[in-house]
Amino acid sequence: MVKDWLYKKIAEEFHGVDFDILTPPEPELGDYSTNLVFALAKRDKQNPADVAKEVIGKLSADRAVSDFFQKIEFAPPGFINFFFNERFLRDNLGEIIKRGDKYGASNLAKGENINLEFVSANPTGPLTVGNARAASFGDTLGNVFKFAGYSVTKEYYINDVGVQVRILGESVAKRFLELKGEKVIFGENLYQGDYVADIAREIQEKKLASAIENDFEALVDFCRDYAVAGLIKSAKESAEKLGVKFDNWFSEKQLHDSGEVKNILSVLEKAGYVYEKDGAKWLKVSEFEKTDDAVLVKSDGSTSYLMNDIAYTNNKFKRGFDKIINIWGADHHGDVARLKAGARALGFEKDKVEILLHQLVLIKKNDELQRMSKRKGDFMLLDDLLAEVGKDAVRFFFLLKDLNTHMEFDIDLAKEQSRKNPVFYIQYATARLNGVFQKYGGEFEPENFCQHSDLLTSPDELRLLSRLVRLPEIIGEVSKNYQVHSLAQYATDLAHAFHRFYESSHIIQEDKKLENARLCLARGAQITLKNTLALMGIAAPEKM
RNA sequence: GUCCCCAUAGCUUAACGGAUAAAGCAACAGCCUUCGAAGCUGUUGAUGGGGGUUCGAUUCCCUCUGGGGACACCA
Numbered sequence: 001m002v003k004d005w006l007y008k009k010i011a012e013e014f015h016g017v018d019f020d021i022l023t024p025p026e027p028e029l030g031d032y033s034t035n036l037v038f039a040l041a042k043r044d045k046q047n048p049a050d051v052a053k054e055v056i057g058k059l060s061a062d063r064a065v066s067d068f069f070q071k072i073e074f075a076p077p078g079f080i081n082f083f084f085n086e087r088f089l090r091d092n093l094g095e096i097i098k099r100g101d102k103y104g105a106s107n108l109a110k111g112e113n114i115n116l117e118f119v120s121a122n123p124t125g126p127l128t129v130g131n132a133r134a135a136s137f138g139d140t141l142g143n144v145f146k147f148a149g150y151s152v153t154k155e156y157y158i159n160d161v162g163v164q165v166r167i168l169g170e171s172v173a174k175r176f177l178e179l180k181g182e183k184v185i186f187g188e189n190l191y192q193g194d195y196v197a198d199i200a201r202e203i204q205e206k207k208l209a210s211a212i213e214n215d216f217e218a219l220v221d222f223c224r225d226y227a228v229a230g231l232i233k234s235a236k237e238s239a240e241k242l243g244v245k246f247d248n249w250f251s252e253k254q255l256h257d258s259g260e261v262k263n264i265l266s267v268l269e270k271a272g273y274v275y276e277k278d279g280a281k282w283l284k285v286s287e288f289e290k291t292d293d294a295v296l297v298k299s300d301g302s303t304s305y306l307m308n309d310i311a312y313t314n315n316k317f318k319r320g321f322d323k324i325i326n327i328w329g330a331d332h333h334g335d336v337a338r339l340k341a342g343a344r345a346l347g348f349e350k351d352k353v354e355i356l357l358h359q360l361v362l363i364k365k366n367d368e369l370q371r372m373s374k375r376k377g378d379f380m381l382l383d384d385l386l387a388e389v390g391k392d393a394v395r396f397f398f399l400l401k402d403l404n405t406h407m408e409f410d411i412d413l414a415k416e417q418s419r420k421n422p423v424f425y426i427q428y429a430t431a432r433l434n435g436v437f438q439k440y441g442g443e444f445e446p447e448n449f450c451q452h453s454d455l456l457t458s459p460d461e462l463r464l465l466s467r468l469v470r471l472p473e474i475i476g477e478v479s480k481n482y483q484v485h486s487l488a489q490y491a492t493d494l495a496h497a498f499h500r501f502y503e504s505s506h507i508i509q510e511d512k513k514l515e516n517a518r519l520c521l522a523r524g525a526q527i528t529l530k531n532t533l534a535l536m537g538i539a540a541p542e543k544m
Numbered sequence: 545g546u547c548c549c550c551a552u553a554g555c556u557u558a559a560c561g562g563a564u565a566a567a568g569c570a571a572c573a574g575c576c577u578u579c580g581a582a583g584c585u586g587u588u589g590a591u592g593g594g595g596g597u598u599c600g601a602u603u604c605c606c607u608c609u610g611g612g613g614a615c616a617c618c619a
Contacts, residue, residue, distance in 0.1 A: 020560060020561090020562085021560095022560080022562070022563095024563075025559090025562095025563060025564075025565080025566075026563085026564085029563075033562090033563085035561090035562055038562075038599070038600080041599085042599070048599095075563070076563085077562090077563075077599080077600080078562085078563090078599085078600090079562075079563065122619065124619095159619055161619095162618080162619060163618055163619070164618070164619050165619090167618095252619095278617080279617085280617050281617095282617095291547090292615095294617095295616085295617045296617095297617085298617040299617060300617075302617090304616095304617065304618090304619090305618070305619045308619090309619095329613090330548075330549065330612085330613055330614080331613060331614065332614085332619095333547085333548050333549080333613070333614055333615095334547080334548085334613095334614050334615060335614095336548095357548085357549085359549065359550075359612075359613080360612075360613070362612070397556095400556090400557070400558090400568095401556090401557065401558095402557085402558085404549060404550070405549095405550080405556095405557075406549075406550050406551090406611080406612055406613090407556095408612095413555095413556090417556080417569075419582090420568080420569060420582090421568095422567090422568055422569090424582055425568075425582075425583085427582085428580085428582050428583070429583090431580070431582085432579080432580060432583080435579060435580055436579050436580095437579095438579090439579050440579080477560090481560080483560095485557090485558080486558090489557095489558065489559095489566095489567085492567070492568080493567085496567085499583055499584065500583095500584070500585095502579080502580095502583080502584090503575095503581095503583065503584045503585090504584080506578070506579065507579055508578085508579050509578085509579090522579095543580090544580085544582065
């Protein structure tokens, strides 16, 4: 990656100074830029122009620098701008075509093993629109990790133990009894959604519970297990419709059955991080984080969510992961410090557990915001949205935005705007590219076609070439800063550069050498776009 | 009451502390006898209020206002 290379180069020449490699606001100003001169001028109390002259002189003398850049110039008040060497851009084009669907991939991470957990919605209802944000983001981040050379497991944690699923079981059981004509009190604390009654009807129609229908507790247990199994299956199907495939569905139940929860509790106790108060056992969170201590074992003897999650975290490390990353909704913000404290109490290093929070998706209805609540049965199903809008538009809609963006999801607006979703702007570029090669008809032969790439000299051709260089750099950055939306921004930028090229430069034409050169560029753009879209889990259609 | 997040163009969003704040949609004006006009070019238009730090602040700090979220022996 040129950007990293340039940074290291400058850092070598001028140590002890803080600087950054930036992208200039206008392409005309160059491909990279550095603010090094601001720092140097201040430190040495010198005029920026003089400092810049010296810096440029030093860098230009370096052969490797001039291989990458043909022009390096000072821009007041204190920037130095770098312009790609056209020869480098053409060489890079050859590299893209050679690497094909591997362009952008690297083994920088050397196989470091990451467990990426996301969505993990309680199996007490179907996936909703709110889950689509974490799903789109997590899946794409995982793809980027893999491309950057990490070994990644995408994981979904199933809370199939505890109060919530027990309430689900009770809800289904009562609907079941209702169907049999019994009068039941269906409290507000039960799950109100229609899907509960659907499951109950299924149980009745298949006569699955006839042996236990007079034993309420047994009925609840059965309904719970039956409903959870069905809802997990439905979550899998919904996720797959969104193009998300998890590598592992991890059941909380197995943590209890295997005795791991108890083991980890005693490990924590032996390490001295647990104390008793008010009949409960508490974790000394405050030894690690500026937060209150939290309960591990409730006074009724059952373990808390936190305790289970600490055992789960331990289980992940036991499976050999070097790093674990959880993507949680912002409503779990308060739990971040507690889980991290638990991991550290077990002796895991601070930065081995990372938790990314995304702001919640709010549903707007009748001009009123409301959180989607599974309990109240008040939500929009992911499946319904996908049926209306389509996978690609849904994914891109979420991927364009920073995780900290608070989103108001107006369903009618989403439907209306789906037609002008920016994803089609990008997909239209892939369709146009396909059209070009179809029109050309012949085989694409890189050896012959790309030997004329020095004919690519127009501003639009060079701009497109310089965009293509960026993909490996974006992937490297996203794999470190998790700013997945910059990949989506890049895709838009790339499509724009292509559309401009396409409009200004006719590809199929009389001059066969120029035609070859432009076909070569078109192929490079096609590969880069396809790879970018593939990372986002979005199709690159040949026709629209 | 305490803590976290957010406020940028009419709308949805970008901008590792850097240059004239960038895109899409909407509006307006142009561009199809050649590869797909779902495109291209141009115009209008924005950093919630007040302080501070800095050579430089949308970005960092304080404060006010307005929104979202969390403050359980629920998960």
